[in-house]
Amino acid sequence: MEIDRVDGRTENQLRPLACSRNILNRAHGSASWSQGDTKVLAAVYGPKAGVKKNENPEKACVEVIWKPKTGQIGKLEKEYEMIVKRTLQSICILTINPNTTTSVIVQVLNDDGSLLPCAINAACAALIDAGIPLKHLAVAICCCLADSGYVILDPTKLEEQKMKAFAYLVFPNLILSVLPEGSLKVVGEPMEHAIITSVTQGAMSVDDYLHCLDRGRAATAKMSAFLRKTLQPQISSDSSKAG
Amino acid sequence: MGLPDASGDLSSEMEVDAFRRLFPLRFYERHLAESIRPDGRPLGRARDTTIALGAVASADGSALAKIGSTTMLAAVKMEVMTPSMESPDEGCIAIDFHMPPICSPIVRPGRPAEAAPVVSKQLSDTISSSGMINLKELSLVSGKAAWMAYLDIYCLDADGALFDAALLSAVAALFHLQIPAVSLNDDGKIVVSEEDGGKLEKEPVNKEKRKLTLRSIPFSLTCILHKNYILADPTSEEEAIMETLVTVVLDSSSQLISLYKPGGAVLAYTSAVQDCIALTRQRVWELQKILDEANSGMEVD
Numbered sequence: 001m002e003i004d005r006v007d008g009r010t011e012n013q014l015r016p017l018a019c020s021r022n023i024l025n026r027a028h029g030s031a032s033w034s035q036g037d038t039k040v041l042a043a044v045y046g047p048k049a050g051v052k053k054n055e056n057p058e059k060a061c062v063e064v065i066w067k068p069k070t071g072q073i074g075k076l077e078k079e080y081e082m083i084v085k086r087t088l089q090s091i092c093i094l095t096i097n098p099n100t101t102t103s104v105i106v107q108v109l110n111d112d113g114s115l116l117p118c119a120i121n122a123a124c125a126a127l128i129d130a131g132i133p134l135k136h137l138a139v140a141i142c143c144c145l146a147d148s149g150y151v152i153l154d155p156t157k158l159e160e161q162k163m164k165a166f167a168y169l170v171f172p173n174l175i176l177s178v179l180p181e182g183s184l185k186v187v188g189e190p191m192e193h194a195i196i197t198s199v200t201q202g203a204m205s206v207d208d209y210l211h212c213l214d215r216g217r218a219a220t221a222k223m224s225a226f227l228r229k230t231l232q233p234q235i236s237s238d239s240s241k242a243g
Numbered sequence: 244m245g246l247p248d249a250s251g252d253l254s255s256e257m258e259v260d261a262f263r264r265l266f267p268l269r270f271y272e273r274h275l276a277e278s279i280r281p282d283g284r285p286l287g288r289a290r291d292t293t294i295a296l297g298a299v300a301s302a303d304g305s306a307l308a309k310i311g312s313t314t315m316l317a318a319v320k321m322e323v324m325t326p327s328m329e330s331p332d333e334g335c336i337a338i339d340f341h342m343p344p345i346c347s348p349i350v351r352p353g354r355p356a357e358a359a360p361v362v363s364k365q366l367s368d369t370i371s372s373s374g375m376i377n378l379k380e381l382s383l384v385s386g387k388a389a390w391m392a393y394l395d396i397y398c399l400d401a402d403g404a405l406f407d408a409a410l411l412s413a414v415a416a417l418f419h420l421q422i423p424a425v426s427l428n429d430d431g432k433i434v435v436s437e438e439d440g441g442k443l444e445k446e447p448v449n450k451e452k453r454k455l456t457l458r459s460i461p462f463s464l465t466c467i468l469h470k471n472y473i474l475a476d477p478t479s480e481e482e483a484i485m486e487t488l489v490t491v492v493l494d495s496s497s498q499l500i501s502l503y504k505p506g507g508a509v510l511a512y513t514s515a516v517q518d519c520i521a522l523t524r525q526r527v528w529e530l531q532k533i534l535d536e537a538n539s540g541m542e543v544d
């Protein structure tokens with residue numbers, strides 16, 4: 001199906017991705033992630049001694065602080081904080097550093113649509129940079145549904161406003177480490193097909209949603225390849241230094 | 244909160260209680276393996292739900308909704324405002340969700356609950372996405388006056404599935420809402436008409452009390468995913484032990500309004516997503532019936 005997007009992309013085409021790591025001097029880990037004009041900077045401090053509020057003798061705690069580009073934080077930012085926090089908690093191995101807190105600070109540099117997915121990607125890259133033990137990576141994408149039923153990926157702000165509905169989806173990335181046999185598959189579905197996070201807005205039919213899932217899944221495979229490609233050489237050089 | 248029935252045998256009750264407190268997850272898993280929950284429900288069944296319309300006499304529309312012991316009080320207050328320049332013939336609706344310290348031991352006085360702004364945002368997103376209210380219907384005089392609806396939801400008792408109960412009470416309050424009669428006075432200002440309706444020289448804008456037409460009503464169901472089990476309508480105890488929540492909102496015409504899964508340790512496979520949607524479909528039907536019954540009960544009175 002032919003559709004016209006303002007910037008001339010095809011429906012499946014993502015905006016140019018850019019990711020750089022270790023850009024802040026004082027943070028334990030930091031990364032910036034940009035998708036076209038949307039750009040987010042994330043910094044990780046920790047694991048540090050647990051503060052009283054989040055104390056848990058059995059598990060580590062992740063806290064997320066969302067800093068908007070301008071202005072005060074409102075309900076939207078509070079919701080994003082909660083979603084990013086729960087998403088990151090689900091990919092971290094929390095039992096390794098019990099009774100600690102890891103702070104993730106998300107600073108929005110520019111918002112041109114798909115802000116939450118971009119922030120999740122940035123936060124995930126920053127966690128890798130900080131060397132926080134993770135179960136797997138998380139890759140986030142925004143799928144937009146138009147009135148005529150077609151799905152476009154990674155919309156800009158203008159497209160987000162024009163569309164009938166959109167879904168922010170977060171998928172797990174392939175595990176390369178060793179896992180017990182059989183834990184990867186549940187009822188015959190590979191693990192990368194499961195969703196970590198789903199946030200939708202606007203009414204759509206159930207079939208449209210499942211269609212969005214398929215398309216998002218296909219796109220995140222590309223994005224996770226990109227994430228690995230950018231992060232791997234740097235990490236392997238780090239570890240050789242340490243050794 | 245139903246404790247397991249220990250039919251008078253005190254020693255066994257103590258042991259079960261101790262087991263429940265010391266190994267909550269194991270306690271639940273033992274139940275789940277038998278396809279039952281500690282309060283006696285099957286996994287897919289929601290708690291008993293009641294709606295009472297018109298709980299607040301001073302509000303223009305109100306409702307008290309209970310799902311198990313989770314209790315929400317919603318009230319709508321209408322005020323006349325000047326519409327914004329961008330949408331001169333549309334009214335406005337402001338939704339706020341409050342969690343006072345009365346509702347749960349987690350909420351401390353002086354420190355606002357973390358969940359409150361999130362539920363509040365979710366509610367306004369859901370109500371606007373569902374297109375339930377036609378904002379044009381809230382207009383009085385184009386560009387001059389329109390209704391501002393303040394919808395406040397108070398959580399009186401937080402025992403899990405907060406969003407479900409909050410949405411149910413909000414929807415019921417909007418369902419019960421009677422827009423007051425107003426008229427235009429000589430200065431061109433909107434005044435609320437007197438009930439006696441004696442003078443008719445004023446130009447009536449809104450002749451009599453009327454109801455909003457709700458196009459499609461959204462209902463929601465929160466489920467917990469734990470291993471391969473899906474538990475519908477969790478209590479706060481279940482939410483604290485098993486952390487992966489999925490909230491599905493469907494409207495009366497089976498459109499998906501929202502599928503909300505904020506992270507969580509358990510991944511949702513497509514089959515689990517479809518099971519949650521199927522459970523919600525059934526629940527929508529139940530809730531629709533409960534709302535209709537509450538409404539017909541009102542008409543009899």
